[in-house]
Amino acid sequence: MLVMPYLILAQKKSDETIMASIYDEALSNSPLYENLRVLCKDIGHRLSGSSGAAAAIEYTRQLMIEYNFDTVYLQSVMVPNWKRGxxxxxxxxxxxxxxxxxxxxxxxxxxxxxxxxxxxxxxxxxxxxxxxxxxxxxxxxxxxxxxxxxxxxxxxxxxxxxxxxxxxxxxxxxxxxxxxxxxxxxxxxxxxxxxxxxxxxxxxxxxxxxxxxxxxxxxxxxxxxxxxxxxxxxxxxxxxAVILPETQSYNVIGQLNGNLLPNEYIVIGGHLDSWDVGEGAHDDGSGCLQGIEVLRIFKSLNIKPKRTLRAVMWMNEENGGKGGKAYADMSKSRNEYHIAAIESDRGGFVPRGFTSTGSAKQKQQLLKWKTLFEPYGLHDFAQEGGGADISPLSNQGTLLIGLLPDGQRYFRYHHTEEDVFEAVDRRELELGAASIASLVYLLDQYGIANQ
Ligand SMILES: [Zn+2]
CATH class of the missing domain: 3.50.30.30 (Glucose Oxidase; domain 1)
Incomplete structure (x- = not known):
């Protein structure tokens, strides 16, 4: 049987179709909420230098190995070691x-x-x-x-x-x-x-x-x-309260290698440390596990990225920011080109849009994709912002992006004993992960101007 060339061309899926499959996957097959439960309930809070932080490093490392990401490794970071009395x-x-x-x-x-x-x-x-x-x-x-x-x-x-x-x-x-x-x-x-x-x-x-x-x-x-x-x-x-000498800790990194432009990076993630009260569910277990979920969705849907995608769990955002700085230093010393960095650190609430920090040209490009997200309830692409852990990448020409969820309830839980697993809604958390995965898909497909 003859297959006409235009029929083959027609098989390339539209961005709308791929995004729909990403949201479908996140809303029907996702282990994300269960992963957050384990991080919150089995490990709990995890301030830099604590046993909880060490356990969370190992848990997220193993999770990414289990998902068969191409590379999973730890980046050494020295962190402050403050302890409540x-x-x-x-x-x-x-x-x-x-x-x-x-x-x-x-x-x-x-x-x-x-x-x-x-x-x-x-x-x-x-x-x-x-x-x-x-x-x-x-x-x-x-x-x-x-x-x-x-x-x-x-x-x-x-x-x-x-x-x-x-x-x-x-x-x-x-x-x-x-x-x-x-x-x-x-x-x-x-x-x-x-x-x-x-x-x-x-x-x-x-x-x-x-x-x-x-x-x-x-x-x-x-x-x-x-x-x-x-x-x-x-x-x-x-x-x-005491300030002990700095101690050894790690950023946790997992990646899917790009098959066309492997030296261009898109990084996604949140910070793994949390305050020593509560369980760090919204701040920022949600963001960390959404980052892992983005890569899992790509694998599960067999979307092969052109560029290298990295999920990073930064350490020490809360009381030093050492993980974010160490990551940017590493990327600079390895001469890696990060086209975009996306941080989710505003809680696992229903997504409303994305913040961004970058050049006018980069922001314009981002804005062009807004209509693709509107059916999913994301409409706010105008606000400035990125994230504390990705901000050290800004002088490398990287477009910084923050997931922007509904912010009305975040500061009720922020840094308290009430920031626990039960405070996070499963569907809202999944919608956030799907939104980030969709944006990563678009960034990977089309790239973005360097400044
Ligand atoms: Zn945070």
Whole structure:
């Protein structure tokens, strides 16, 4: 029988058809949710340097070997090794209205502890770093209470977070020079609840390292209210957080080799470390396992990539960013050309689009594919952004992309004991993986301009 050439040509599947098969695979045959369950429930939280981090490295390595990726390996990274102490006390000792009030508080990551002698001091409340200068003569000998709320009126919650988080990350460094004794931070969340949120701080060289702890938004409101009635309120802080010497850890890398342009790379992933409360389900077990799932989908559908696809689980995003830096350094020293890097680190929520950081030309190219994603509910391609772990790749001409899920609930769970497996919805997580896989497919098929 004669086969006409145009019939053979017609067999090349359209982008729409391939994307449909990617979504079908992710929504009907995916082990993604079960993989997240294992990471969260069998391993649990995994701060850099912890036994959980070591177990998660081995689990994701084995998972990618089991899926028969072409290459699976570890990249050595030295990471900070901060440990929370066994006892964390933060209490008002002399409230005229309520006597002693115990707060449920968490030491901030990278913070020093108070030791057994503790710190007892009066409090000065500030709404943000911008108020320090005005009150600088009242800070000496006091505990500075940063109580600036996340702005609830901003629809983009990540913008509200960005505006408030400097209190946590830099409050100690900025008030140390004025003689502050310690720092208390209102949790960076728009939720009003009893849950304190962890997170890291950075000290400044030459400035005394102050112990710092976070309290819940409800406790922050209570403390603020009591201070209005009683200015000589005393707070006692005691904790045993320690900063141990840097320790050995790893980024976990799996790849499918490109069959046409193997020296061009598309990297996908998230960070494997998580805070030492909760299970790091949204932040960022979801992103890590979505990265692995993208490559699994390619294999399962027998889509042979032209370029090399890499799933990377970066280590130490939360309190140092060492994994992301080490990965970019490695890629530079090997002269690898990363055309695009996609990070999923905004939770396993229903995908709404992609953020991007790159040249106008690169962004235009990305925007051309928007209509392909609209049937799947992704419509927001306009926002700037990439991800903390991929940002060190930016000076290599790489287009940086972030999965943009619905962000309304992320900061309810972020860095808390409530960021557990049960907080992630199976279908939403799978839709995110399918969306990333579809974009990887398009990037691989058509490439993208270098700057
Ligand atoms: Zn994260």
């Amino acid at each position: 066994p006892v964390e006390i933060l209490k008002i000792t002399n409230s005229k209205k309520q006597g002693v009030i115990d707060f449920n508080a968490l030491a901030l990551g990278n913070s020093v502890g108070t030791g057994p002698q503790g710190i007892l001091a009066e409090i000065i409340e500030l709404k943000g770093l911008s108020e320090i200068n005005e009150h600088r003569d009242e800070i000496a000998g006091k505990i500075v209470f940063f109580n600036g709320p996340m702005d609830p009126t901003l629809i983009e919650t990540f913008s509200a977070y960005g505006a408030a988080v400097s209190q946590r990350s830099s409050g100690a460094a900025h008030t140390g020079p004025y003689g502050a004794k310690a720092i208390i931070v209102r949790s960076i969340t728009q939720s009003l609840d009893d849950v304190p949120h962890a997170g890291s701080l950075r000290y400044k060289a030459g400035v005394k390292a102050l112990p710092a702890m976070a309290i819940s938004t409800k406790d922050a409101n209570l403390l603020s209210q009591l201070l209005k009635d009683q200015a000589d309120l005393l707070i006692y802080m005691e904790n045993y």
